[in-house]
Structures are given as C-alpha cells and as structure tokens.
Amino acid sequence: MTPVEMILLGLIILIGVVIAVDFLFFRPYGKGGEVMVRYAAVLFSLWVVSTAVFGSRFLVARIPGVFDLNLERICFLLMMVVLVKDWLKGDGRQQRTAIIEVFALIFAFICIVSMIQHGFKSSSPQFTSPWNAFINGYLFPMLGFVYAKCYLYDTRDYTLFFYVLFYFGVYLSIMSFFEYFGLRQFVFPGYISDPNIWLHLDRARGPFLNAALNGFALSVGYISGIHLLSKKTGVAGLFHVALLSLFFPAIFCTQTRSSYLIFLIMNICLMAFYHAGFPKWKVLALPLIMVLAFAVLNLPRLASSERREGGVMQVEEVDLRYALIRRSIMMFFDNPIFGVGLAQFVPKSYSEYRGRAPVPESSEEQIQHNHLMGMMVELGIVGVIVYVTIVLLFLSRVRDLAIAARMTKDKAVEWNTVLVIFLGGLSFLVLGLFLEPSYSLFANSVFFAFIGLSDGIYNHIG
Numbered sequence: 001m002t003p004v005e006m007i008l009l010g011l012i013i014l015i016g017v018v019i020a021v022d023f024l025f026f027r028p029y030g031k032g033g034e035v036m037v038r039y040a041a042v043l044f045s046l047w048v049v050s051t052a053v054f055g056s057r058f059l060v061a062r063i064p065g066v067f068d069l070n071l072e073r074i075c076f077l078l079m080m081v082v083l084v085k086d087w088l089k090g091d092g093r094q095q096r097t098a099i100i101e102v103f104a105l106i107f108a109f110i111c112i113v114s115m116i117q118h119g120f121k122s123s124s125p126q127f128t129s130p131w132n133a134f135i136n137g138y139l140f141p142m143l144g145f146v147y148a149k150c151y152l153y154d155t156r157d158y159t160l161f162f163y164v165l166f167y168f169g170v171y172l173s174i175m176s177f178f179e180y181f182g183l184r185q186f187v188f189p190g191y192i193s194d195p196n197i198w199l200h201l202d203r204a205r206g207p208f209l210n211a212a213l214n215g216f217a218l219s220v221g222y223i224s225g226i227h228l229l230s231k232k233t234g235v236a237g238l239f240h241v242a243l244l245s246l247f248f249p250a251i252f253c254t255q256t257r258s259s260y261l262i263f264l265i266m267n268i269c270l271m272a273f274y275h276a277g278f279p280k281w282k283v284l285a286l287p288l289i290m291v292l293a294f295a296v297l298n299l300p301r302l303a304s305s306e307r308r309e310g311g312v313m314q315v316e317e318v319d320l321r322y323a324l325i326r327r328s329i330m331m332f333f334d335n336p337i338f339g340v341g342l343a344q345f346v347p348k349s350y351s352e353y354r355g356r357a358p359v360p361e362s363s364e365e366q367i368q369h370n371h372l373m374g375m376m377v378e379l380g381i382v383g384v385i386v387y388v389t390i391v392l393l394f395l396s397r398v399r400d401l402a403i404a405a406r407m408t409k410d411k412a413v414e415w416n417t418v419l420v421i422f423l424g425g426l427s428f429l430v431l432g433l434f435l436e437p438s439y440s441l442f443a444n445s446v447f448f449a450f451i452g453l454s455d456g457i458y459n460h461i462g
Helices: 003-025 039-052 071-089 099-118 130-151 155-180 211-231 234-245 247-254 257-273 280-297 315-334 345-352 371-407 415-431 441-461
Strands: 060-063 067-070
Touching: 039 071, 039 130, 039 155, 039 441, 067 071, 071 130, 099 130, 099 371, 130 441, 155 211, 155 247, 155 415, 155 441, 211 234, 211 247, 211 257, 211 415, 211 441, 234 247, 247 257, 257 415, 315 345, 315 371, 345 371, 371 415, 371 441, 415 441
Parallel strands: none
Antiparallel strands: 060 067
8 A cells, every 4th residue: 555545544534533423422512502613514624625735636546447536535525425424314404495406406417418418528638528527517516515505504614614715815825926936846735836737827826727716716715814804803813914915916926817807806895895893994905005016016017918927918818718709609509509518619619610710729729718608608508597597596695695684683694794605606707707617626616615605594594
C-alpha cells in the first residue's frame, strides 16, 4: 500500500468512526436546548472546499479497474451515507415543499436521456466527457442541494458554512499574491503554478486552474466575510477587516474582467442593501484605499489590450464571444428542442460548424463562454426551461425569505442572511455570462448550496 493510499484509508476510518458515534449518540441540541453545530454541516463544508483543492491533482489513490479515490469523493460518499442513515432512522424533517427537487430530478433525467442518445463518453480525449460534465455540473451539486437543505437550515450550521467560504477565500487571496508576483515556491498546492497545466497567462488562477473561477470563489468568500463581520468586536473585528482587505488586491490579481464585474456588483449591493449598525463606508475605506493604490501602480496593465496583461481593453476576447454566440444560435436552430447532446458543443462545433460560422481557431477558442447559451445548444429549449425554472424558484425563495425577514424577529431569517444567500447565487449567474462552468464541481456546488440554504430556511420557518 502506497503512502497516499494509507493516508486516504486513515481518513476513511477516522471519519467513519465519527459517523458511527453520530449515528449512535448524537443529538442536535445541547443540555439547555441550545442548537449546536452539527457534524453534517462540518462534513458539507469540508466537501465544498475539497471540490476545489483536494481533487485528483492533489491527493489520490488509484484503484485499478475501479475508480480513483480522493478526499472530495470520500466526503461526498459520507454525505450520502448521512442522508440515507437519517432516512432509515426516520429523522428526516417534514418538508414544506419539494418543488425544486422535482425540477432537479427532471433536469437530471433530461441529461441522462441526452447521454443515452449521444453517448456517455467523449468522442476524443481532447473533449470533455459528457458523464463527467453531468456529475460535476449537475448530479453531485444537486445532491449537495438536497443535503444543504436538510442540514444547513439552522443559523449556526450555515454560519459555519460562511466561515469556511471566508477562510477559503483568505487562502485564495494569499495564493493570488504569490501567483501574481511569481513567488511559485510559496504556492500550495504546487500544481497551481505549473505553467504546463492548462493556460497560465500569469494570472492568479488558484486550485481551479482558471482565473475566472478563482475570482468567483474570492467574491463568495468576501460576501461571507462581510456578513461575519457583524459577529466580531474589538481586536477580532480589526483582524477580520484586515483579512477582508486581502480580497481587493486578490481580485485584481486574477486579471479577469468577469471577476472585476462580480466583485463590483457584490460591493454595490452590499453598500445599498446590507443592514449595519455602523457607517459602511468606514469599513470599506481601508480596503478601497489599498485597491486604488494597487490599481494606480498597475494602471498600464489595466489599460492594456493584451490578454496576458489582464487589461480591460481586450477586444479580441469580445469578438470571440460574439462569434461564438452567432455559432451557438446557428447550432440551436438546427436542433432546437433537445439540442446536440450534453457536452457535445465543443466536438460538434469543431467538426461541423467551423466553416459555417468562423471563429478564431484554437482549442481554447472553441469552448463555450456562456452557461445558458451552451445549455441551450446542448440540451435544447427543454433543458433550458427546466434549469431556468430552478433558478426562478431560487429567486422566489429569496423573495419569500426577504418578506419574512421584514415581518419577523426570527433570527433564522435575518435580512442580511437573505442578502448573502441571494448574492451568492447571483455571483454564479454573472459568472455564467462569461464562461461555461458546468465542468467546475466547486462553482456548481456553491450555487446549489445557496439554493439549498434558501429552501431549507424557507421550510424551517414555515
């Protein structure tokens, strides 16, 4: 047995023992009736982070002829064990509504039918496997939604989740600094700074190996940290503000316009709608001064039209997206009802539409850069309608929670909590305007986690 396999086996045994203790002895309330943070919430938070960091490039045990085992898959398996265990014990809460689960199930069925028709495997090793796209983009995140809905409806449970997102963002901020200034010896895990893995372009791309996804994670961590600031006082509050200040230059280090836009929208919404007992501009004054100084020092790069410089004047990428939109519309009208097949945009685009709708030729430039547009091409109008319905149901939950927050003193439905949940979902939707995130398990898991929070709290206060 290799050292990696021994470590993973030890983790399985350790977490398995904890689950056994939970199964036999755990109670969700303390002696005085005070709600405690449940192990299930800790496990979910660990899984979300592991989808970004502890994947196959970091720590993996390869079982020949079966599957690869890593921390992310172990955590997910244990989450499903917890769900099944509680269902068998009859501990599952009575749900006020399960309409989102119904549409998630319908969408999963559409994806499976699409793969049955067009294939579960990619036509070439250079293309994404439909099965992997289904698991990372929809199946696991939607199961994560069910888990979050069942176990993260209490204040302490979802506050723990916010803490994990925030400190994960702090880690990304520190790594972004090292990446941007070429201090690769300090980047952890080391594969992040390997220029031979995907497109590096001297941007801060984090463990995602993608600067836009890194910016999304930073923005989600930032809004979580802003929400947690109200729980800090004195020296702890100052330290927390100092950590929040790291996010501003870290976003710049991604050198990606989608990251700039998401971060800008988050701050505007926080300044406009977040309820605070202090002048919000005072909290943001130090971070804003830091980022303005950083931006002035790097103004030539910001104003550059070169992709590798990370400037905002990259006209070539805009032209590329317009070309992809034209090609996508053409592909959609050729197969409007059920699409060309899940994860089939790139191979179909590359093989059948290069001459009909010219796009600057490179393997990267064939990739879809819009989530709903890509879904429209691959799953047709049927798939898009179901997915958009899930999004609209999420927004409906947020609206209901916002109304409840105005009318009740229940801490489970505070206005600021509702705002953070909404912004977490909104950040993913904005990200989807600039790239196709279906291959990112982390981004989709975070999005469906916020949907789970909204639906779980909604059911809990009903």
